[in-house]
Amino acid sequence: MADRVDQLVQMAREIASADPEFQVVKGPSDGDHKTAAYIRELQRRAAEAFGIDCGEQKICGPTNYAVDFYLTTEKTVVEVALGLPNPSSEYEKDILKAIIAKDYVPVERLVFISRAGGEKKCGQPGRTALKTWALTKHSLRIDVIDLGGLPRKRKRKRERVSASR
Numbered sequence: 631m632a633d634r635v636d637q638l639v640q641m642a643r644e645i646a647s648a649d650p651e652f653q654v655v656k657g658p659s660d661g662d663h664k665t666a667a668y669i670r671e672l673q674r675r676a677a678e679a680f681g682i683d684c685g686e687q688k689i690c691g692p693t694n695y696a697v698d699f700y701l702t703t704e705k706t707v708v709e710v711a712l713g714l715p716n717p718s719s720e721y722e723k724d725i726l727k728a729i730i731a732k733d734y735v736p737v738e739r740l741v742f743i744s745r746a747g748g749e750k751k752c753g754q755p756g757r758t759a760l761k762t763w764a765l766t767k768h769s770l771r772i773d774v775i776d777l778g779g780l781p782r783k784r785k786r787k788r789e790r791v792s793a794s795r
Contacts, residue, residue: 634680634701635741638708639775641675642743646777653745669698669710690730697727705738707731714774715747721757729768740764742774749774 645668646652656664673685676699687700689707699708709724721742728740742748751757752774764770 633704634676634684635704635706635708635739637679638672638676638699638701639741639743641679642672642710643777645671645675652777665710665712668712672710673699689735690727691734693730695727695730697724697731700731700735700737702735705736706741707737707739708741708743711742711748712745714742714744715751719751721752722760725760725764725770725772728770729764732768732770737770739771739773742772744774744776746776746778749776 649668652668655661669685673683676685677683684699684701686696686698688694688696689700690696697707698710700706701708707724707728709720709727711720711724713719714721724742725740728737731737742752744752752761761772764772
């Protein structure tokens with residue numbers, strides 16, 4: 631039997647694959663609403679499957695930070711971080727939340743669930759150094775799991791055409 635982390639990742643993949651528009655860039659407002667709906671559905675399915683609500687857990691003491699999921703038996707924080715493939719993302723803040731949580735509950739592992747391209751982006755030197763630091767200094771193992779599909783194409787700003795042709 632798969633552990634609950636694997637089950638949660640599978641649920642996340644099923645929800646994403648059921649939405650043909652999942653990888654489409656939606657913009658700031660619509661994208662935020664779609665992401666929130668995605669996480670709510672994942673939390674609902676996880677609570678049903680596990681018989682306990684493990685979503686949106688405030689386990690970081692007086693900071694009032696919440697993690698997307700905390701799986702007690704697995705000592706694992708799971709963050710749905712769909713923006714990981716982007717240059718700026720929640721990666722560093724989510725690592726900090728997991729380290730803070732270690733002062734209040736047992737945490738040995740942080741799992742990021744990302745859109746396609748997150749694993750590759752987190753293999754870059756800066757993020758790899760932070761992952762190594764979290765492991766060596768805080769005994770926090772970090773895994774990044776892509777949901778699948780093709781990475782989104784980033785829109786590039788067009789170069790300005792010179793006025794003096």
